[in-house]
Amino acid sequence: MSNGPSAVLSSDEIAAIARDAVAEGQADRKQAAWQKIQPLRTAQRHQPEAARALVWIVDQRSLARDEAADLLSEIADAHDDAVDILPALGQCLEAVRDIDDLNASPPEHPIFQTMVEKLGRLARLHEGKPEQEQILRGLATSARMMARQNDAIAEDSLRKVVELNPQKSSPHYNLGLFYKTRGRFAEGVTANRAAAMLSQEVVDSFEWNLGICATGAGDAETALDVWKRMGQKIGPGRFGLPEGGYPACKVRLAERPLAERTADSDDPGEEETVWIERLSPCHGIIRSVLYGDLGVDYGDVILMDGAPITHHTYGEEQIPVFPHLATLLRQNYQFFDFAGTQETARQLADISGELDGDAVIYSHSEGFKIMCANCWRNPDIDHADHEQMEKHVVVGRIASPPDIAPARLLHLIDTAIEKRGTCQLYAPDLCAAAGQAARExxxxxxxxxxxxx
Known part of the structure; x- marks a missing residue:
């Protein structure tokens, strides 16, 4: 855009444009909001009031994220050392990231690193001055938004804000939020407990983060106290943690959750959305058998964050999908690939109810396939003619607790299939583990x- 002279907007004009833009954004007309702000965008280079209005508009989530990030870059370029603009700009970087997608890779847009550098310089220049706190808040947010790339800067800034305001609850909460997302759950308990104690009223976000951190730290007593204060019907349960009756939900598992990775390997890796048996507001047992190898699978106990990434629709029901915060317990289940045939849907999967423990035959795909009957009977013969047949084929994986011997598992499956008489299951690795080489x-x-x- 042009850097030349432009009309000066009055305070009333700036306020009116800002109100209209936010109204458009709240009505989910973000492109209309973008058009509304163009006079402010032109004026912001020589009118700090217009720049501050734009920062507020972005903070209200009124613009599309990509356009908002570009706009913040323009403002940062135009106001290099403005302590009345840049700290607020840093804090509103949350508005140009999907903060609910906890395990996302570091953002690619340069505004994030730019603000870490600009606010880091300002923090050094204004140390000990009244404006230091706001600069540190903006710096902490800018660094925290970059996944694990600038953790030391984020933590140092958050700690300094606590030191400046030890009797205010929000600095402790922000520090606790940082610790939670970095897997430092015991420290998160301390910070969130301080925030709750200093608050004049019960704040749900303080309670939630205290409960999540306590669960992650294995502090069942604190977690149980929190959930009961929040009116949850919950008591002591499995794995030494609180447990109540909750509907199943879904979690987007990550090979490398944010809390378990480093700056050198700062991406989620493979991800897969699965069902969990929800035991508390923030933890549960994986009840899907995964397609890929994420280092976590069926039967493992995971911690999830409290804000869903999205919802999946099943008929009229909306199922929340939460982000994977950390893995609390890997139960080392056994897994065996299988392929089989059945006459009716879920015939093989229903065998799971006849297996020991929570062993499961988990279908990944079902469908009809046309095959050669002669090849099926003996693939070593050179068949001049192929005899076609149709089979209802199921492909998936078997999961079994580690204390069930493969021979026992295979016997239970064989018994169930024999009772049905109309389905077959082939699991060569299970046969090998059971010591049946010929059958394998x-x-x-x-x-x-x-x-x-």
Missing amino acids: RIDRRRFALLKNN
Whole structure:
């Protein structure tokens, strides 16, 4: 855009444009809001009041994130050392990231690193001055938004704000929020407990983060106290943690959750959305058998954050999808790939109810396939003609607790299949683990035919 002279806007004009833009944004007309702010965008280079109005508009989530980030870059460029603009700009960087997507990679837009550098310089220049606190708040937010890239800067800034205001609750809460997302749960308990004690009233966000940190730290007593204060029907439960009756929900698992990674490996890796058996407001047992190897799987106990990333619709029901905060317990289940045939839907999956413990036959795909009957019976014969047949094929994985012997698991599956008489399951790795080498060879051939046909 032009850097040349432009009309000076009055305070009333600036306020009116800002109100209109926010109204458009709240009505989810973000492109209209973008058009509304163009006079402010032109004026902001020579009118700090216009720049401050734009920062407020961004903070109200009135613009699309990409456009908002570009706009903040323009403001930062125009007001290099403005202590009345840059700290607020740093704090509103939360508005140009999806903060509910906890495990996202560091943002690519340069405004985040730019603000870390600008506010870091301002913090040094204004140390001990009245404006130091606001600069540190903006610096902490800017650094925290960059995943694990600037943790030392974020923590140092948050700690200094606490030192400047030890009797205010919000600095302790912000420090506790940082500790929670970095997997430092015991420190998060301390910070969030201080925030709750200093607050004049019960604040839900303080309570939630205290409960989550206490669960992550294995502090069942504190977690139970929090959930009961919040009116949850919950008591002592499995894994030494609180447990109540909660509907199942979903979690987006990450190979590398934010709380478990470093600056050198700062991305989530593979991700997969799964069902969990929810035991408390913030933890549960994975009840889907994963497609990929994320280092966490069926039966493991995970901690999730309190704000859902999105919702999945099942009929009229909205199921929340929460971010994976950390893995509390890996139970080292056994996993065996399988392929099988069945006559009716879920015939193989329903065998799970006849297995020991919470072992499960988990279907990843079901469908009809056309195959050669002669190849099915004996693939080593050179068939001049292929005899076609149709099979209802199921492909998936078997999960079993580590204390169930493979031979026992295979026996239970065989017994259940024999009772049904109309389905078959081929799990060559399970046969091998059970010591049945001859059967493994047959199962491996038929497994390959079903899976790869």
